[in-house]
Structure formats: structure tokens, C-alpha cells
Amino acid sequence: MSNDSHSTYFKQRMEELTKANEQKRLAQLQQQYITPPDYTNMSLRDELKTRLELQEMDELQKKYGQQQTSLTTPKPAYWETASEGQKVLENVLSSENTNENNFSNTNIGDYIKSAMIGGRNIVNDYFDVNPLKLTDKYKHAYINCHAAQNGKGGADIAKFLSSAKEFYDVTFGNNTQDASDADNYANRIGRVLGTKYPKGNCNELVEKYIKKQW
Secondary structure (H helix, E strand, O other), rough: OHHHHHHHHHHHHHHHHHHHHHHHHHHHHHHHHHOOOOOOOOOOOHHHHHHHHHHHHHHHHHOOOOOOOOOOOOOEEEOHHHHHHHHHHHHHHHHHHHOOOOOOOOOOOHOOOOOOOOHHHHHHHHHHHHHOOOHHHHHHHHHHHHHHHOOOOHHHHHHHHHHHHHHHHHHHOOOOOOOOOHHHHHHHHHHHHHHOOOOOOOHHHHHEEOOOOO
């Protein structure tokens, strides 16, 4: 063989080996992530490793023309501590590609109107939802979601009333500070979803991220 022939053969063999190794790796990742990962109780190191592996899997699927496995929708979670709740909130913000203050400019009249309607929603929803056999974090998020759908005023009144309730519970010993902070992460998740989806169904939006029933 000429030098050019040797070079071409070597290049082809390397490409074949690379392809075989990448397809083997893809099969391994697809088997590992048959179901979406639950980030709630992961350490930060394990969560980072998982996200990098999912990104690697998506890139390999694109490269080899396979249908991408949709793992962007997280498994509905429940949490007891503030640190766990923070991870769920971060996951929601990442999955929804949004933030907690995604409002357009609001004039004072619309702000007051949305605050009044949002406040009424909170009171009505509290008495409607509280007796139901649903998880505590789901109730927090649902009530805040519904209020935030009315606009910035609704989201702000929901934040004020929710924070006031948590302050009351801690002050009078009904909750520890950490448990109260954990509740507030559920409140914030609800407001994020209500803000992004003002016409959405809060039941479906919240249930996507938070366990609804025990």
C-alpha cells in the first residue's frame, strides 16, 4: 500500500472504532436513563454529573439520527427541607427557561386590579383546597399559581400573604424556620408557573413538578 492508502485505511478504522464506542456509550446511557432522574435528594456533584450525562446522550442521539429521549420533564417531587425545595425550584426555572419576575410593564390600574383579584383567589383557594387530601407542597404551589396568573399585583399579594403566614407559623411555633423556608419554595414555584402560564391550568402545571397526593 502507498502512504496515502495507509492513511485512508487508518482514518476509516479510527472512524469505525469511534462510532462503535459512541454507539456503545449511547446504549449504556439510554439504559441508565430509561426514566427521568429525580434531582431532589442528589448531592450537587451527582446532579452535575447526571446533567452532563443527559447532555451527552442527547448529543449522541442527534449525531446518530435517533429520536431524542425527552427527560426535560422532571419526576414530580416532594420535599421536607429548604435545601431540597431549592433544588426543585432551580429545576423548575431551568426546565421552564424562565425566572421569578417575568412580567411585562404593568400600569398602576392593572396592578391594583390584579392584586385585588389575586388576594380574593388566595382566600377562596385556601378554603377550597386546604381540606382536600393533597400534599402540603402542592397546596402551597397551587394557591400561589392561581393568584400569580392575574399579573404582577396578584403575584406580589400572593408573596406577601404567603410570607406573612410563614412568619406567623414560625413566630408562634407552628413550624420550624427550615420547614417554613421549604414551604416558601413551593409558594415560589407556584408563582413562577402562574406567571409564565396566565391561561394555564394550575392543577396540571403544579402536578408536573410536585407530587399531588401522598
